[in-house]
Amino acid sequence: MSLSSREAYKAELTELARNDGRIICMEADLGGKNHVFQADHPDRFFNIGIAEAAGIDMAAGLAEAGFVPFFSTFASFAALRAAESIKLAMGYMGKNIKIAAAYGGVSGGWFGTTHHCLEDIAVLQSFQHVRIACPHGEEETRRVIREAAASPEPYYIRLARNDGFRSLERPTGSSAREILYQGGKREGAQLCLISVGEQATEICARLAEENPDLLHAHLVYVDSPSLKRYAEELRTLSGTFLVVEEHRGTGGTASYLSLLLPECRVYSHDCGEEWPVYGGTHAEVLEQLGFGLPGLRRQAAAIGGHHGI
DSSP states (O other), X not given: OOOBHHHHHHHHXXXXXXXXXXXXXXXXXXXXXXXXXXXXXXXXXXXXOSOHHHHHHHHHHHHHTTOEEEEEEEHHIIIIITHHHIIIIIIISOOOOEEXXXXXXTTTGGGOGGGOBSXXXXXXXXXXXXXXXXXXXXXXXXXXXXXXXXXSSOEEEEOOSSOBOOOXXXXXXXXXXXXXXXXXXXXXXXXXXXXXXXXXXHHHHHHHHHOTTSEEEEESBOSHXXXXXXXXXXXXXXXXXXXXXXXXXXXXXXXXXXHHOTTSEEEEEOOOSSOOOOOSOHHHHHHHTTOSHHHHHHHHHHHHHXXXX
16 A cells, blocks of 8 residues: 655654754644654654744754744645745745645645645746645655755655555666656657646646557656756657646646747646635545546547647
């Protein structure tokens, strides 16, 4: 049984901290009574309460002192409530802070609109010098946490809540910064799916299994420098892309790639522009927003038919 990305983050960080005394774990009152990091490293665990902007500022001081602070809170409260602190401490000053943003997208389900976050990628992409990672599954999440801990760069890591997924198989020793491919031919593909995040990668993987000729490219890193580097590789694959992301269309990865690939056709399967006012499970909220395999299947078929695919 695979751990959720939220639990995989805690487990991997706890293991890394056993051999790296610089690692600090900070939480904004969502760690619970039995936080695994707190149990193993009580002197390096800090629950700062619901003070997200102050938490980023505190993390900046710790980073200045040579520590590697990981700060975890809801994605909505990190990317939006603490946006100015992230912009200044991480974007402008480049402090070595790692944000583990749980409950990304609408994975909060019943928590409702105030806790859903479909705008974070757009916000963080506008702050230069912050790495943005959206891992899929336990192993990929653990890999990203290891890469973040070893890097001097600021990181925003988008996690979900309780769903556990098995990561797509990646070559041994490869970095999560590399594009991971599934199915189809690498060059001259008529339509290439691009997935970002857990739910998107799950439905793209299923559609690629249904259509072995369909190429699926999975991206983990979606910050500006990463996407600029990917663009050179992507343009050799196809002239038509369908980007799948649990995010608004505006400011999402498809928007950015369409600017980087003006000669290509870039489409988006996303969560639309309406507020997710429906309370329910993660799956139910996504369905209400029109995001999922049935819609993706129809959209891919329509794009293929329109372009003679």
